[in-house]
Amino acid sequence: MVTGETVNCERVWREVSNYLDGDVDPTLRGAMEEHFRTCKRCTSVLEGMRNVIRLYGDERMMEVPAGFSRRLEKKLAQTARAGSRPWSTWSAWLVPVAALALFAGGLRLANSLTVTYPLKSEHAQLAHDIPPDMLVVVSADAKVFHAAGCSFIHNKDKTRTLTAKEAIREGYVPCLRCMRKYLQTASAERPAAGSEADADADGNQGLQGTGQ
Amino acid sequence: MAQPDVVLNPEEAGATREQELIARVQRGQNELFYELVQPYERRVYAAAMAILRNEADAEDCAQEAMLKAFANLRRFRAESRFSTWLIQITVNEALMRRRRERTVAMEGLDDRRDEETDYVPRDFADWREIPSEALERKEVRERLAQALASLDRKYREVFVLRDVEQLNIQETAEVLGISVASVKTRLLRARLMLRDLLAGGWEQGWFSRLPFAKGNKPW
Numbered sequence: 001m002v003t004g005e006t007v008n009c010e011r012v013w014r015e016v017s018n019y020l021d022g023d024v025d026p027t028l029r030g031a032m033e034e035h036f037r038t039c040k041r042c043t044s045v046l047e048g049m050r051n052v053i054r055l056y057g058d059e060r061m062m063e064v065p066a067g068f069s070r071r072l073e074k075k076l077a078q079t080a081r082a083g084s085r086p087w088s089t090w091s092a093w094l095v096p097v098a099a100l101a102l103f104a105g106g107l108r109l110a111n112s113l114t115v116t117y118p119l120k121s122e123h124a125q126l127a128h129d130i131p132p133d134m135l136v137v138v139s140a141d142a143k144v145f146h147a148a149g150c151s152f153i154h155n156k157d158k159t160r161t162l163t164a165k166e167a168i169r170e171g172y173v174p175c176l177r178c179m180r181k182y183l184q185t186a187s188a189e190r191p192a193a194g195s196e197a198d199a200d201a202d203g204n205q206g207l208q209g210t211g212q
Numbered sequence: 213m214a215q216p217d218v219v220l221n222p223e224e225a226g227a228t229r230e231q232e233l234i235a236r237v238q239r240g241q242n243e244l245f246y247e248l249v250q251p252y253e254r255r256v257y258a259a260a261m262a263i264l265r266n267e268a269d270a271e272d273c274a275q276e277a278m279l280k281a282f283a284n285l286r287r288f289r290a291e292s293r294f295s296t297w298l299i300q301i302t303v304n305e306a307l308m309r310r311r312r313e314r315t316v317a318m319e320g321l322d323d324r325r326d327e328e329t330d331y332v333p334r335d336f337a338d339w340r341e342i343p344s345e346a347l348e349r350k351e352v353r354e355r356l357a358q359a360l361a362s363l364d365r366k367y368r369e370v371f372v373l374r375d376v377e378q379l380n381i382q383e384t385a386e387v388l389g390i391s392v393a394s395v396k397t398r399l400l401r402a403r404l405m406l407r408d409l410l411a412g413g414w415e416q417g418w419f420s421r422l423p424f425a426k427g428n429k430p431w
Contacts, residue, residue: 080242
């Protein structure tokens with residue numbers, strides 16, 4: 001096409017990319033096509049660039065690491081199941097609301113269960129009669145505090161001394177033997193404990209309580 | 213001649229299915245989300261890779277971008293292409309990650325002057341076509357990926373969005389937050405540089421050493 005306009009090589013190099021994108025006006029396009037017909041250098045530039053665009057635009061150039069798709073699908077599936085999505089539907093709100101309700105219900109249940117352990121409650125209450133600053137001994141793996149020298153101390157080689165107040169705060173309960181004098185009510189009501197008392201003292205207070 | 217903006221019939225058919233999937237996921241059918249994005253997973257990864265240049269980072273970024281797209285699908289409006297929207301999220305995620313890295317500051321300083329001077333092609337020998345079938349060969353794909361990775365990032369990013377991701381000029385400008393004129397200038401330079409990088413190899417370099425380059429074509 002003869003347009004009257006001519007272009008030199010430098011102009012062609014500046015516009016060749018736009019030319020391939022169909023982004024030059026018809027006059028310039030005509031002039032460039034005219035130029036390509038006679039200029040092997042610019043034709044080489046044009047063809048090379050077209051080749052580059054086609055090669056890189058090929059799907060095969062978009063490689064992903066092995067296992068990429070599987071990992072992505074798994075991740076999305078996890079998220080979809082977890083319900084972490086925009087709260088675009090009213091039903092999606094049910095998930096956290098239900099979770100909250102369950103949690104609150106669980107707390108109530110846990111509280112109600114706690115108060116059904118009478119002995120624990122009894123111990124806690126009676127322990128108030130123990131002089132808070134009295135030094136007592138606790139041993140590893142046991143839940144009971146004793147007066148120093150009590151024959152029912154387990155693991156005598158792993159004991160530590162603290163005040164009764166601290167022991168109670170840490171969750172220990174008084175030994176039914178050596179602390180007997182402080183536990184008037186309990187000792188009076190409880191049948192005399194035999195040789196199994198130390199076993200009881202080490203963890204079966206709940207069972208003891210049910211025996212009352 | 214490349215006509216990347218022409219919408220083909222299969223794409224139109226795909227677009228209808230895509231719209232349906234979007235609507236269903238928006239209504240709560242989460243399990244369909246992967247089906248929706250699966251056709252674009254490679255493009256998402258390529259976009260992340262163009263910016264982060266590290267496989268593990270790119271994969272992590274691609275996953276995160278997909279999760280963000282999932283979380284924000286409600287906000288997607290049909291006036292933009294879903295693929296462009298997805299790429300936009302990915303590029304934003306990748307740029308944010310790169311900003312967090314200290315090394316970026318160095319790369320960010322690259323040759324501003326380049327855009328002010330014209331790039332002159334170096335190789336004017338008759339162009340020997342590299343056939344698309346050659347992409348079946350891993351060595352060819354690797355060589356092309358290497359050439360792309362060697363470009364300065366501002367050229368690499370524009371080139372990847374335009375010629376790999378097939379965004380148009382306007383979309384590329386919007387995704388990168390630069391002017392249309394800058395996109396055109398950088399794209400021209402990227403394409404010319406890649407042409408030179410590949411042309412040099414054709415005659416006496418990488419391509420002629422491959423076994424199939426001398427008539428023994430495996431495709």
